Amino acid sequence: xxxxxxxxxxxxxxxxxxxxxxxxxxxxxxxxxxxxxxxxxxxxxxxxxxxxxxxxxxxxxxxxxxxxxxxxxxxxxxxxxxxxxxxxxxxxxxxxxxxxxxxxxxxxxxx
Amino acid sequence: xxxxxxxxxxxxxxxxxxxxxxxxxxxxxxxxxxxxxxxxxxxxxxxxxxxxxxxxxxxxxxxxxxxxxxxxxxxxxxxxxxxxxxxxxxxxxxxxxxxxxxxxxxxxxxxxxxx
Numbered sequence: 001x002x003x004x005x006x007x008x009x010x011x012x013x014x015x016x017x018x019x020x021x022x023x024x025x026x027x028x029x030x031x032x033x034x035x036x037x038x039x040x041x042x043x044x045x046x047x048x049x050x051x052x053x054x055x056x057x058x059x060x061x062x063x064x065x066x067x068x069x070x071x072x073x074x075x076x077x078x079x080x081x082x083x084x085x086x087x088x089x090x091x092x093x094x095x096x097x098x099x100x101x102x103x104x105x106x107x108x109x110x111x
Numbered sequence: 112x113x114x115x116x117x118x119x120x121x122x123x124x125x126x127x128x129x130x131x132x133x134x135x136x137x138x139x140x141x142x143x144x145x146x147x148x149x150x151x152x153x154x155x156x157x158x159x160x161x162x163x164x165x166x167x168x169x170x171x172x173x174x175x176x177x178x179x180x181x182x183x184x185x186x187x188x189x190x191x192x193x194x195x196x197x198x199x200x201x202x203x204x205x206x207x208x209x210x211x212x213x214x215x216x217x218x219x220x221x222x223x224x225x226x
Contacts, residue, residue, distance in 0.1 A: 004154070033213065042115070042200055042216030043155070048207075056211030090154055092214075099145065100214060102154035 004093050004103035012109045013081050021076045021106045023091030031055070032074040033100060034066060037088040049074055078108075086110045114138045115203050117217035125225055130188040132220050134201030137182060143204035145214070146175060146186045148197045155200055159186070191224045198222070 005024045013019050025032050031050045035043035045058035049068035063079040072093070078085055086109050092100035116135045124130045132146075142163045147155035161168040161175045161184070168175050174187045188195055201217040 006154075031211075035214075035216075040218065042202075042218050043214070045213040045215070048211045048213065050211065056207040056213055058213065099157055099160060101157055102147070104152075104154045 004091060004101055006089075006091050006103040006106050008106060009104070010107045010109075012111060014111050015081055015083060017081050018077065018079045019081060019108060021078075021089050021091075021108070023074045023076070023093075023103060025072045025074065025091075025093030026095075026101050029093035029095045029101070030072050031094045032068055032072065033092045033094070034074070034076050035090040035092065036060075037090060037105070039087075043090055046076070081110045083110050113217075114141075115201055115215050115217040117199075117201055117220050119220050120218070121221045121223070123223045123225060124191050126193055127190045130186075130191045130195065130222055130224065132186040132188075132199050132201075132222065134184050134186075134217055135182060136184075136203050138203070138205065138215075139182075141203035141205055141215070143212070144175070144177060144184050145202045145204065146173075147200045147202060148195075149200060149219070150197050158199075188222075191222075193224050193226050196222055196224050 033048040034046040037043040047057040048055045052068045065077045067075045088105045090105045092102045094100045145160040146158040149155045177184045198219045200219045202214040204212045207213045
């Protein structure tokens with residue numbers, strides 16, 4: 001059974017650019033959630049996808065968007081990057097029960 | 112508005128002794144609580160969870176206690192081992208729009224277990 005994987009591991013962008021982060025969910029899981037973790041803080045909920053539909057959203061602006069594919073993998077897209085978007089982005093997958101299992105994260109630096 | 116609070120940024124214990132990590136919450140709608148362990152440069156690893164209808168759950172060296180009236184939960188690690196040194200996050204699951212559940216995290220407590 002493979003765990004949650006994310007790519008890339010790190011990336012550096014400049015202000016105003018766009019970025020796409022990718023996540024492959026754990027085998028058998030149909031729900032993917034994305035979180036942003038700023039330095040010294042706990043992860044904050046961005047949104048969740050269930051069977052290719054956005055199922056819930058946190059307090060993030062519309063320039064944060066996502067997709068879920070038929071194989072339950074997912075993308076997080078961020079447009080018009082700002083300096084404050086620099087953070088660790090975490091993807092978590094879950095099945096029928098409440099426990100969410102996290103990937104290793106993507107470290108995004110915006111210059 | 113910090114709905115989940117971990118008031119101790121750090122904790123240091125001796126190997127073999129008990130580690131107690133604490134967490135307070137404010138939202139009565141939380142229905143499930145989880146503890147995650149995080150090493151640097153890795154994602155959070157699920158450790159143990161407890162439903163809001165229970166007051167204790169045990170898994171090996173790890174026990175989570177829930178006091179709903181006080182809106183308080185704690186994680187006990189006995190005996191503590193150097194490999195337990197990590198940042199521990201308390202998280203609460205909140206039923207959300209569209210039938211989803213989102214996790215609300217505390218800021219974490221850095222545990223150091225000294226040999």
